Amino acid sequence: MMSIKNYVNNLSDEDLKRIYKKMLMIRKCEEHLGEATKNGAFPGAVHLYIGQEAIAVPLCDQLNDSDWISSTHRGHGHFIAKGGDVKKMMAEIYGKSTGICGGKGGSMHVADFKKGIIGANGVVAGGMGLAVGAALASKMDGNGAVSIIFFGDGAANQGVLMEAMNICSLWNLPMIFMCENNQYSEFTHTSEVTSGKIIDRAEPFGIPKYEVDGNNAVDVWQAAYQAVQRGRNDEGPSFIEAHTYRQRGHVEFEYTFLSRTYRDQNEVELWKTNEKDPILRLESYFIEHNKYSGDDIEKIQKEVQDEVDDAVKFAIESPEPDISSAMVHMIER
Amino acid sequence: MAQLTYREAVAAGIAQEMERDETVAFIGEDVARAGGVFKATVGLFDKFGPKRVIDTPISEQAILGAAMGAAMTGMRPIAEIMFSDFLAVCWDFVANEMSKSRYMSDGQLKCPLVVRTGNGGGSRFGAQHSQSIENWAMAIPGIKVVAPSTPADVKGLLAASIRDEDPVIFFEHKSLYAIKGEVPEGEHVDTLGTAKVVRPGKDATIVALALMVPRAIQAADKLMTDHGIDVEVVDIRTLVPLDMKTISSSVAKTGRLFTVEENPRLCGWGAEIVSIVVDELFWDLDGPAVRITTPHIPLPAADNLEDITIPSVDRIYSKILDVLR
Ligand SMILES: Cc1ncc(C[n+]2csc(CCOP(=O)(O)OP(=O)(O)O)c2C)c(N)n1
Ligand SMILES: [Mg+2]
Numbered sequence: 001m002m003s004i005k006n007y008v009n010n011l012s013d014e015d016l017k018r019i020y021k022k023m024l025m026i027r028k029c030e031e032h033l034g035e036a037t038k039n040g041a042f043p044g045a046v047h048l049y050i051g052q053e054a055i056a057v058p059l060c061d062q063l064n065d066s067d068w069i070s071s072t073h074r075g076h077g078h079f080i081a082k083g084g085d086v087k088k089m090m091a092e093i094y095g096k097s098t099g100i101c102g103g104k105g106g107s108m109h110v111a112d113f114k115k116g117i118i119g120a121n122g123v124v125a126g127g128m129g130l131a132v133g134a135a136l137a138s139k140m141d142g143n144g145a146v147s148i149i150f151f152g153d154g155a156a157n158q159g160v161l162m163e164a165m166n167i168c169s170l171w172n173l174p175m176i177f178m179c180e181n182n183q184y185s186e187f188t189h190t191s192e193v194t195s196g197k198i199i200d201r202a203e204p205f206g207i208p209k210y211e212v213d214g215n216n217a218v219d220v221w222q223a224a225y226q227a228v229q230r231g232r233n234d235e236g237p238s239f240i241e242a243h244t245y246r247q248r249g250h251v252e253f254e255y256t257f258l259s260r261t262y263r264d265q266n267e268v269e270l271w272k273t274n275e276k277d278p279i280l281r282l283e284s285y286f287i288e289h290n291k292y293s294g295d296d297i298e299k300i301q302k303e304v305q306d307e308v309d310d311a312v313k314f315a316i317e318s319p320e321p322d323i324s325s326a327m328v329h330m331i332e333r
Numbered sequence: 334m335a336q337l338t339y340r341e342a343v344a345a346g347i348a349q350e351m352e353r354d355e356t357v358a359f360i361g362e363d364v365a366r367a368g369g370v371f372k373a374t375v376g377l378f379d380k381f382g383p384k385r386v387i388d389t390p391i392s393e394q395a396i397l398g399a400a401m402g403a404a405m406t407g408m409r410p411i412a413e414i415m416f417s418d419f420l421a422v423c424w425d426f427v428a429n430e431m432s433k434s435r436y437m438s439d440g441q442l443k444c445p446l447v448v449r450t451g452n453g454g455g456s457r458f459g460a461q462h463s464q465s466i467e468n469w470a471m472a473i474p475g476i477k478v479v480a481p482s483t484p485a486d487v488k489g490l491l492a493a494s495i496r497d498e499d500p501v502i503f504f505e506h507k508s509l510y511a512i513k514g515e516v517p518e519g520e521h522v523d524t525l526g527t528a529k530v531v532r533p534g535k536d537a538t539i540v541a542l543a544l545m546v547p548r549a550i551q552a553a554d555k556l557m558t559d560h561g562i563d564v565e566v567v568d569i570r571t572l573v574p575l576d577m578k579t580i581s582s583s584v585a586k587t588g589r590l591f592t593v594e595e596n597p598r599l600c601g602w603g604a605e606i607v608s609i610v611v612d613e614l615f616w617d618l619d620g621p622a623v624r625i626t627t628p629h630i631p632l633p634a635a636d637n638l639e640d641i642t643i644p645s646v647d648r649i650y651s652k653i654l655d656v657l658r
Contacts, residue, residue: 043634043639044457045457045458095457095634095635095638099635103633103634104460104635105460106459106633108458108461109459109460121461122459122460122461122462123418123419123421123461126461154391157391158391159392159395187363187366187367187370188366193388193389193391257371258367258368258370258372259368259372259375260366260368262367320637321633321635321638323637326628326633326638327628327630
């Protein structure tokens, strides 16, 4: 394991605390969703981000509302990291009128345009082209904004990745390819469906690449820093591959979709330990280096939990969408 | 007769054909070791091994391209596109390649290939995982379009699709995978291009497809119980080729036509059927031909919104009652 302290030089304790808190916010929201879905509290299925929080948060921590992110089916974490409204996200997942998309989008389509979140996406790699467009628009505008595509190891096998890398390199676009390699696409290990190393795919296009431990918030922050600066300074695209692990199922209740196990429970447990889990790692660092005490951490945890509870309450108490809204925002024939 | 679920009938149909014809192979995402995300292909990998039952990367264009290339050169591949919505990602192979190769080559090439896909709504999966796109497929000359509503039809029509010399898009309805039904024992092969009267009646005809078939039957039963209205339900089963004979003789008998469609309204398959009926059977009609469809919108995710958009038993019942009164 890469020790966090080797890196902390240009990150203050306050920065780290803020990042930690955001990561915790994602974790607690997702833990709630994982529990609530068991009782059918909301429509549809959810793909949880638990275990991957140290990727979205340290990257998005360096972004402004004018920067764009384009996300995936596993998009709640990206949404929260980029500053999306947690209450409205929760209400959206609960299918309520107060949801960020009025209940019409659902878990796989949370979007908050004002925050630069052009949307989660139900189509694997579907968001990639859109992020290229956002990068192109920023470049034309000359506003120094950057565009991020979050995508999985599985999505790296869609042809559009090649098209996107080529265009971004050719046109020198302020784009960050953020590949979250959690080792699985659904129920298949990456090694069974992927040749070579994903990060090497950036090479022939002349795109600088950064391979990081995606469960180390500081490691990710450092790589993201390089990539964001490159974008802001009109130096073109960057490619980050962050190695991580999805602690939950591909989708909650995945065993209703599956006829057999596809990964070893010991493997899953390993990634939940103090050495591997991105949140526990930060907590250990805080305590080992006397940054914060166990009590401080508990206090933060409680603050975050209260905020999540509020969001859940808001979602539960909000009304269903009005039936007439089904026909709104559609071209009339 | 054996009791099988709709999903088990998929695996049974594929297994039957793989056993008799070694050129049949099956590829798709998570279809082999995992047995498919809808558990529709469980057991095939164990039975036929990794050479014939193949997990692919998430690369829909390569999946359909490879299936088509193999079909042109002597295999009979089955390719799975997990959700029919994702056919849009590789639609080039449907619209420009597999549908045209036999015609453009003046019959030199053939493309005996089946694309299986999970179609339809009802699961709150939102606008990109719930569409009914059978009408997109129907709009392209050169492909056959199949959408069964019962386990027996799944097995029989899937076998027929695999044996067919043309590309077939085989739409399995996601909300039907769990239903059970009788499936004939032993080899079972049905005939493409044949509709079925699944509930005889004399007062009106409902033409329905896939998930809309059981809903139409329920609505018809209720109309009989509540009002003594005797509705005939025709399960189209295959949109291309279209069995107008069965539809026409039903409409000629009842004088009334209703289509019940899950696809969005504009250019839904019902529009085609209504236009044929108006053209060929106008003088047999005793009233307007009426389409009951999903509105022309993407499917919303919230429970109450999805429920009001896809035709329900209640909506079919009240619409028919309104029109016939
Ligand atoms: C075009 C397309 N093909 C297939 C799917 C079904 N699907 C949803 S998520 C997924 C796996 C994605 O794997 P990865 O990109 O590694 O993301 P992860 O789920 O691991 O976060 C698949 C195959 C889809 N949504 N879109
Ligand atoms: Mg993955």
